[in-house]
Amino acid sequence: MSHRLSRIITRTGDDGSTGLGDGSRVSKAAPRVMALGEVDELNCIVGLLRCEALPDGVDALLAEVQHDLFDVGSELAVPGYETLKEEQLALLEQYAAQWNAELAMLKEFILPGGCRAAAVAHQARAVCRRAERALVLLGGDEAGLRGLPRQYLNRLSDLMFILARYLNQQTGVSDVLWQPRRKD
Numbered sequence: 001m002s003h004r005l006s007r008i009i010t011r012t013g014d015d016g017s018t019g020l021g022d023g024s025r026v027s028k029a030a031p032r033v034m035a036l037g038e039v040d041e042l043n044c045i046v047g048l049l050r051c052e053a054l055p056d057g058v059d060a061l062l063a064e065v066q067h068d069l070f071d072v073g074s075e076l077a078v079p080g081y082e083t084l085k086e087e088q089l090a091l092l093e094q095y096a097a098q099w100n101a102e103l104a105m106l107k108e109f110i111l112p113g114g115c116r117a118a119a120v121a122h123q124a125r126a127v128c129r130r131a132e133r134a135l136v137l138l139g140g141d142e143a144g145l146r147g148l149p150r151q152y153l154n155r156l157s158d159l160m161f162i163l164a165r166y167l168n169q170q171t172g173v174s175d176v177l178w179q180p181r182r183k184d
Contacts, residue, residue: 021078031138036076038131039153043069045124052117055170058163061095064088065156072149076138084148092155099166106165113176114168121167125160128153 017025018033026033043066050062071083112122132153139145168175 035134035138038134039073042127042131049120089152092159096159096162100162103165109178111176115171115173118164118167121160121164125157128157
């Protein structure tokens with residue numbers, strides 16, 4: 001950041017536009033801004049998840065994820081800027097494999113729930129998928145948008161699903177199984 005933000009209320013967005021990092025102004029309803037908002041919401045939910053009691057190593061990874069999501073946001077906020085690296089994607093895959101190896105094979109669909117931390121991880125997964133869809137939509141509108149941020153969100157949503165199951169397992173709470181033919 002080249003200068004400190006000392007004024008938060010600027011009134012420059014009162015007309016429904018916002019400034020991008022390259023100095024251009026766009027509608028707050030532009031696909032780029034919508035994608036940026038989805039990533040921001042995801043980062044907020046990851047922050048909420050970090051407020052829960054978490055097993056060793058989970059909070060440290062989620063802290064990295066929050067920084068990575070800010071990197072994704074910076075790529076969206078500054079057209080043409082690239083900061084996300086392949087190593088960040090590989091870290092998600094590493095943790096997903098590690099945690100998934102400790103879980104029983106999934107034979108049923110599961111519903112979001114179990115312990116509170118798992119429920120928040122499921123919420124993060126759903127918002128992550130929405131953010132990913134926003135990047136897919138943006139990529140269809142704008143040439144030159146890299147695939148790495150979209151791939152990162154795809155891996156992160158998978159990781160959040162695995163993490164939800166892992167958190168349930170670590171707290172001794174069963175996953176909530178979907179019952180397709182339940183009786184009312």
